[in-house]
Amino acid sequence: MISVRHPLIESRPPATFCDVFLYKCKSCNLVIHKNCKDLIRFNCQNPQQNESQQIMKSPPEEKFDTIKRTFSNSQLASRLERYNKTVRNSFVMQLRKDYSFTGYIRVELELTRPITVLDGNEPPRVKYLPKNTVKAIYLTSQTSASQVVKALLQKFKITNDARKFMLCERIQKGRKEESHVTIRPMTEFERPLFLTLLWGSAHTGHGFRLKDHQEAEPDWFDFEEHELKQFLRLYNDEKEKALNEIQEGFEVRRYQIVKILKERKEPLVSPILH
Structure with a gap:
């Protein structure tokens, strides 16, 4: 490391x-x-630490509509050539004989809810996915957003229903340290790789994020008893962590106050804790 x-x-x-x-x-x-x-x-x-995020539920602009937008064979070849010139890694797009094309997209996984994961022959485990998890995924120009979601869940061995997640277009404006990000949930039939080509460059401030579907609370009846028990353990751990952070913050402030009072040689008064 x-x-x-x-x-x-x-x-x-x-x-x-x-x-x-x-x-x-x-x-x-x-x-x-x-x-x-x-x-x-x-x-x-955490690169998302100072990020101002806004959810946009409007449809894509006409020029970025991957369902209605089409190109002639020559236009497609020309656009692919221009796009590949902007790529700084090996993630170039390849044109096929049938004038479909293949390539890679990078997806940031921003999941705030716990997920159920298979781990070999062990029983399913409920856990939180680490922050800033990014996955590169290989797909074709015909691969839909819903297929990308299913492929990501399969790669991470996540057993939760794919309908609980949504693939989003991520549009970043401003400096990286204090950026403003717009998140647009994609419809299931939109084509992420084709959308990448429509952006015109590999470095336009656009990208993809996998997020929890936030339209409703989870239906807890969908979970097994062992999953619900693990949820409770996770939430209790989060509660304990939050309380410890509050206690640590109090101890820091108390130490600073005591030190200042000692330097001033003033009598100390023991704080009353409630």
């Missing part, structure tokens, strides 16, 4: 074994000793 320096800020959490400056990561709140910060060997930065 590659060593990646965290975006660290100085802070003074409550001392345990020493009373020196510690560091706290801006992204994941990791607290670490000053002399150990260069030993961190994972990257927790």
